Amino acid sequence: MTIKKLYDENFAASYQLEQYAFRFTDDQQHQDGLRTLFKHSTVYGAFFDQQLASQIIATPLKVQLFNQIFDMAGIGFVSSDPSFRGQGNIDQLMQQMLVDCYENDILLSYLDPFSYPFYRRYGYELTFERICYDVKSSEWPDSPRSDGYVRRLTWEKAKDAIKQIDQRSDQLKHGSVLREDWWYEYKFSISHTYYFAIYYNEQDQAEGYLIYQIENGKFNCTRWLNLTGTAYKGLNRYIASHKDSTDRIVYEKGYDKNAGFFLQDKPITQATIRPEMMARIVDIEAFLRKCSLKNLKESFAITIEKDKYAPWNEGTFELIKAEAEQPEIRKVTATQLPELKISVQRFAQLFLGYCSINELVFHELVQVDEKIVDTIKQLTPQQVPILEDYF
Template identity: 50%
Template sequence: MSEVKKMQQEDYQKMFDLAQYAFQFETSGAYQERFEYLAKHSINYGSFEGDNLASQVMMTLFHVNFFGQKHQMGGVGFVSSDPSFRGGGRIDQIMQELLNDCREQGILFSYLAPFSYPFYRRYGYELLFERMSFNIPSEKWLKTVAKATGNVRRVNWEEAKDVLQVIYAKSMVKEEGYLVREDWWAYYRFELNRSNYYAIYYDEQNEAQGYLVYQINNGVFTCVEWQFLSKNAQQALNRYIASHIDSVKEFKYEQSFKKVTPFFETATPLAHVSIRPEMMVRIVDVEAFLNVYPFDTLSKSFAITIEEDRYASWNEGTYEIVVSDERSVSIKKVQQTILPKLTISVQRFAQLFLGYRSIEELLFHEFMEADEEVISIIESIEPKKTPILEDYF
């Protein structure tokens, strides 16, 4: 059986070559610089056949927000194999070691962007995030009628970087699931791209209240990210975008889908908006997760049974969530229970307790089993907000 090892800087060229072959991205020096910069901030797992790198997985360490708390997350990317060595279960071995490492290091979540949802579901991942896309001919872009106060300035990265971090943090403060961006990641995501422009909106007090990161290529204006803290900021940045109508043929814009569209905002709603599934999530350690879950509104005790979890077998079994007369909550793994019980896979458990789907929906589609009494209990504590993610890795 092949051995999995953690790769270091001397392996970066082999890593880049394998990833480039697998994903067929460009081989420019700038792209390789970005790849190696990310590798330096990641744990890189490789399976070798002699000196040949046969398979690899990159896990980048991040923090994400759930329930007003910051948690560690391992972002999985560049999963790739040399076709000469496929069929040996190498990715299985890597994913098993990766998940073991996550548990040992207290990394509670793992995110990834799948090439195949069924493939990654076998490792316990499940769809959690969706994305909304706008592709609009330039003449159809919705123009802001009223002129906003304040002004928009186009700036360089050095002027923009601190403003972007502050506004992003403020705009995300009431959301769930998002990445807590460290400075190195913001630099990788935006400036190492090399083709981004930056525009900042300042109000009448010269306070930054919004920003736009965008690109213009081959007549297409792409909004990479658009964040604002006020209606004035939104309108001013919209006017800034609209000022390019005569110089581009199309506008592209994507954002996290929160189960609502912007159709209600304007007299003439945009006609073409598409919604697509995007990134998946895995809860690495169910018991650790239950110990940080906000059971503030829980009034009755219940139990959860997690079905087979092949690559994280420590999650399998039954957990009692017991609320005392003083409303304190304790979590205990047990062999059997007499409490009203929910029986669920680790994948659907993540969708339910991270706010992607309700117990009502999951029961309707027969994705779980629940004693009658437990349904109202779960409804009283399930998240009310849809998780969002603006980052991709």
């Protein structure tokens, strides 16, 4: 078995393996979408003789966290020919991908798992949740008329407003992807067919958008983002206006522990919350150096005892308090400081804001000196991460 990166001449083989593994419709739209993704990603393949046996696609993207920009590898289309499963191909591909991320200062990686235990072995852990509303159209709550207006536009006419709203939104600053131009085209134009609705205020300024499909009697809302409460009302009223032309309204979004039920006089009575994407910290030491940790009240140490696929993370890292500056981060063989012992998976949940230190302590998922619990609490995010993109 040979591990190597795939290039243009390998696209046909890559596409055929993806189509066989994921059973999507083999049409021009899927070919164009995957060709775009292939072009902008690093594709790792395991070959037996000249046959592509397994592959993963790692897409370099950027995310915002701690008011800073982090490089992230989005992992997708992990697939194997059934003839070659169980031979450790994915192990080798994932390990090579993580080494490349480490060497290129890519500190985060996200993926959408088919199995949480399977990807947990590579250091990933559940970090994002999703909420889904799926109701009869007649039960969708309406909103009062707002002073602005909504316009349905083509992608070409809507995309500038959508990009500007994304850039201004605080909702996309807690682990979400900072979408590049090619990613917008790939997600919303090349690989799918959508409708686009923009809400404008009385001054003709765009304050919200809706990206949706209507298929088989369902109004399926893919993205809905508002900068103001009036934008929310205007776009919600627009959704409700489809009650007579559709049977059901479906809306999914990243779950931030607040479903917004309080916004309606008659709240939607059912919603499904489910676990979703996983995340991994590729390089613990570099991640700590990049995080904004100026609130450090007391020096302490973090110990990662095992990280098979990223062994550079194993060991103890001291965070040394410095007056009015970022703490000094140093890797040591032993420490006398109060200590947090944590797995690489729980580290990701803690420092991306999915779990608090109190939750991890309560469920006995970490070992920590009690006197530094408040210090850790002040360092880590108090808002859960949100993600609206898939890989």
